[in-house]
Amino acid sequence: MMPGGGLCFGVKRAVEAARNAPGPTAALGELAHNPKVMDDLRRAGVRIIESREDAGPDETVIVRSHGVAPEVMANLEANARDVIDATCPRVRRAQLAASRSAAEGWPVVVVGRASHPEVEGVVGYAGDATEVVSDAGEARRLPHRDRRAVVFQTTFDPSSVDEVLEALGSVTGELKVHDTLCTVVAHRRETVARLAEEVDAVVVVGGANSSNTAALAQVVKKAGTPVYCVERAKDLPMEGLGEYATLAVIGGTSTPWESLEEVAARLKGY
Ligand code: SF4
Known part of the structure; x- marks a missing residue:
């Protein structure tokens, strides 16, 4: 079994910016399409807002890796206490x-x-x-x-x-x-395509709302290899997986490394 993936540098950068921001902090939209990452941020006190109007005057607002249009940025700068632009380079x-x-x-x-x-x-x-x-x-x-x-x-x-x-x-x-x-995404797709040829089944770990995670599963399906999509280790359907001699575990660009390790550990234990 070989785990691969983890947060890409663009998402990691935005998550770290939110964790390290001084004072009350709000993120404009999900910083990562992954429930574990978002739960951790909420626990650390980061509020998730859906629109620029929701930003409080005392809050630092994080612009996530996806970036925003110039007028959205201008509006945030005019209304929030501070703006941290974590748009991926x-x-x-x-x-x-x-x-x-x-x-x-x-x-x-x-x-x-x-x-x-x-x-x-x-x-x-x-x-x-x-x-x-x-x-x-x-x-x-x-x-x-x-x-x-x-x-x-x-x-x-x-x-x-x-x-x-x-x-x-x-x-x-x-x-x-x-x-x-983005070469990170292209590389992740090449990796999963190669793994799909080498193993009996692939477990793709990531948020159900993450489109790049869904795209990885599509690549595996296209190769004709069985694929299992889970958000966390507890979602693994353990009965069916016992029949495979080799499994690969891979995550999307918004899947934290800990989630991959959790899944790999549960599979090894099984
Ligand atoms: S997938 Fe690529 S472009 Fe998107 S945030 Fe990650 S590094 Fe940046």
């Missing part, structure tokens, strides 16, 4: 690519899930002509334009990039492509 790179391209006159197309907070934030930097597509089918249905700048959601599936670019190329005269994919 890789997300920041996507925001800057979008704002630079828009300033140079390139209409921007953001490739990702429109309702994802990271995409909402990047769109805020990308100017009025911005479009969002989630896959090649949507890209193909865009109107023709002479040129477009392309920015990817950092966690977009690397195996779909070529297909989306080909579709965008079919409706655009000139494309300027910014490689804004």
Whole structure:
């Protein structure tokens, strides 16, 4: 059995910023899509708020790794006691690519899930002509334009990039492509694809609402290997797992290392 994963550096940075913030602290949205991490933060006194208006005037507000649109940041800075910007540097790179391209006159197309907070934030930097597509089918249905700048959601599936670019190329005269994919996510997917070939079954550990954890499970399913998704060790369905000689345990980028160790320890004990 081989455990792999743990919080990525972007999420870890935001969680540490919240833990170390002075005085009353609120996080704008979940800092990690993981119940254990969020429970620990609540116990440490961090309040989770859903909108910028919920921030109290005496609170320090943490902007999570997904980042926010410029007007949200300005509003927070005007209303909260202090703001700690824990936008992941890789997300920041996507925001800057979008704002630079828009300033140079390139209409921007953001490739990702429109309702994802990271995409909402990047769109805020990308100017009025911005479009969002989630896959090649949507890209193909865009109107023709002479040129477009392309920015990817950092966690977009690397195996779909070529297909989306080909579709965008079919409706655009000139494309300027910014490689804004996160290598941590790409590497985690490559690892799980390799493990799925080597072991009898894979246990994916992570929050039920974590899309990158769900994406890891999809990679395993695609390889035809049995996959079990759990949030914590107590969720393991122990009966079925005894039949496998080798198991791999892997977590998404918002899964803390302790959760992986707990799961691995329970499986070893079994
Ligand atoms: S997955 Fe990548 S881009 Fe997203 S927070 Fe983690 S390191 Fe940053």
